[in-house]
Amino acid sequence: MKKKDYEKIVNKYKAKENRLKNGIVAFVVGGLIGVIAEFLIQVYSYFLDISTQDASVFMIVTLIFIASLFTALGFFDKMVNFARCGLIIPITGFAHSMTSAGLEYKKEGLVYGIGSNIFKLAGSVILYGVVSAWFFGMIRYFLFGGV
Amino acid sequence: MTFKFSKVYVNNVSTVVGPYEKKGPLGNKFDKTYDDLYIDENSWEKAEVKLLEESVDILLNKSKKKKEDIDLIIAGDLLNQISASCYGVEKFMIPFLGIYSACTTSTEGILLAACMIDSLRVNNAIVSVSSHNMASEKQFRNPTEYGAPKPMTATFTTTGGASILLQSNKTKVKVESATVGRICNMNQKDPNNMGAAMAIAAADTIYNHLKDTKRSVNYYDLIITGDLGKYGKKILIEYMKSEYGIDMSDNYNDSGIMIYDMDVQKETLAGGSGPACSPLVNYSHIIPLLEEKKLNKVLIVATGALFSPTFVYQKQPILSISHAVSLESVK
Numbered sequence: 136m137k138k139k140d141y142e143k144i145v146n147k148y149k150a151k152e153n154r155l156k157n158g159i160v161a162f163v164v165g166g167l168i169g170v171i172a173e174f175l176i177q178v179y180s181y182f183l184d185i186s187t188q189d190a191s192v193f194m195i196v197t198l199i200f201i202a203s204l205f206t207a208l209g210f211f212d213k214m215v216n217f218a219r220c221g222l223i224i225p226i227t228g229f230a231h232s233m234t235s236a237g238l239e240y241k242k243e244g245l246v247y248g249i250g251s252n253i254f255k256l257a258g259s260v261i262l263y264g265v266v267s268a269w270f271f272g273m274i275r276y277f278l279f280g281g282v
Numbered sequence: 283m284t285f286k287f288s289k290v291y292v293n294n295v296s297t298v299v300g301p302y303e304k305k306g307p308l309g310n311k312f313d314k315t316y317d318d319l320y321i322d323e324n325s326w327e328k329a330e331v332k333l334l335e336e337s338v339d340i341l342l343n344k345s346k347k348k349k350e351d352i353d354l355i356i357a358g359d360l361l362n363q364i365s366a367s368c369y370g371v372e373k374f375m376i377p378f379l380g381i382y383s384a385c386t387t388s389t390e391g392i393l394l395a396a397c398m399i400d401s402l403r404v405n406n407a408i409v410s411v412s413s414h415n416m417a418s419e420k421q422f423r424n425p426t427e428y429g430a431p432k433p434m435t436a437t438f439t440t441t442g443g444a445s446i447l448l449q450s451n452k453t454k455v456k457v458e459s460a461t462v463g464r465i466c467n468m469n470q471k472d473p474n475n476m477g478a479a480m481a482i483a484a485a486d487t488i489y490n491h492l493k494d495t496k497r498s499v500n501y502y503d504l505i506i507t508g509d510l511g512k513y514g515k516k517i518l519i520e521y522m523k524s525e526y527g528i529d530m531s532d533n534y535n536d537s538g539i540m541i542y543d544m545d546v547q548k549e550t551l552a553g554g555s556g557p558a559c560s561p562l563v564n565y566s567h568i569i570p571l572l573e574e575k576k577l578n579k580v581l582i583v584a585t586g587a588l589f590s591p592t593f594v595y596q597k598q599p600i601l602s603i604s605h606a607v608s609l610e611s612v613k
Contacts, residue, residue: 136525141468144524145478148516150434150552212429219431232428239425242325256424 477514
């Protein structure tokens with residue numbers, strides 16, 4: 136049998152993923168994270184009497200802390216499995232990817248374990264985040280004069 | 283390439299499993315079960331070593347043999363440098379052969395041991411395999427706490443160690459013949475659909491076994507593949523029918539589906555996999571049935587996806603292989 140014909144059989148018995156349901160769940164959960172973030176900004180800026188910009192930094196730190204704590208307590212992976220990109224795309228996913236890698240490799244020691252592997256998943260995000268920030272920064276500078 | 287054996291028998295078997303297998307339908311048939319994936323150790327790798335080591339310990343106990351009585355131990359697993367096997371057999375000081383062919387390691391080991399026993403080079407031999415869900419996730423995929431969502435075609439690596447003692451003295455179950463598989467390639471590149479990559483290898487080996495032995499598919503009471511899972515099983519049945527005109531729908535099942543309760547244990551997705559998957563089902567469930575003569579002829583077709591993350595990232599296909607072993611109850 137040719138590879139093409141085999142591929143036909145494989146595709147015939149491929150499980151249908153429920154993309155609509157997954158999409159809605161991710162949309163709602165991701166939106167909720169946004170709502171919580173906005174709520175935190177308002178709370179911080181009101182009670183601590185700081186600017187919204189400073190409050191945003193406080194909010195990010197809070198979300199990172201909560202996500203990392205939940206990862207360490209061992210149930211954030213189950214939440215990710217349910218909400219998928221709803222939790223992976225916000226800053227919670229970035230924190231989770233680092234904490235989970237750190238936890239996984241702590242048995243190999245501080246340098247060869249945690250040190251070498253903590254950016255295993257987050258490394259790509261940082262690299263291409265920085266590259267695209269530079270790229271779009273340059274576009275902005277040349278087209279709009281850095282405004 | 284099919285070998286026939288005249289004097290290779292199964293003395294005893296042993297199985298040790300983790301929590302997911304314990305909750306499955308065969309849960310009460312395993313020799314030892316653990317409720318925690320750490321298996322009383324502090325890392326996934328050490329946990330896998332312990333599973334393999336304990337399975338050999340239990341096997342020696344059950345067969346009332348001392349380690350000095352064993353001529354040879356053949357073992358393999360999924361970890362890099364088959365380290366679970368090396369560390370797991372270290373304390374026994376038995377002559378050791380390490381082998382790797384992913385999830386078909388158990389049948390490859392039985393095949394090699396049977397050849398040596400049949401040619402009178404050794405009197406007996408142990409074949410051990412192990413796999414650990416989290417150790418495999420860590421090595422082949424993402425950190426275990428990451429919990430990246432997987433498609434429904436993905437399989438779930440079994441956690442367990444399984445050992446079998448083969449010997450030349452007659453017992454109730456005989457290793458009748460074995461077929462060496464060939465590496466198969468159907469250009470499958472999805473590591474989350476290993477069933478599709480492996481079904482072709484199972485088909486090739488089953489067809490060659492039946493051709494070499496001049497048997498029909500109905501000769502066997504049961505043909506049992508290793509870890510094709512829900513979708514791979516369907517692919518194999520359809521492929522066998524359309525390519526060779528062989529109807530396997532009556533006497534065929536897959537270990538990956540039998541080890542978990544597919545309706546309840548949703549986290550296992552398409553079913554169990556890993557080197558331990560096939561022997562856990564065969565040793566705990568099938569061999570006792572052969573001993574009781576409820577089954578007479580069984581063809582074990584463990585299936586291995588020779589998956590290397592490096593090669594898949596370099597856009598290479600996932601190769602697969604499958605070795606078959608025929609077991610018969612002795613009259």
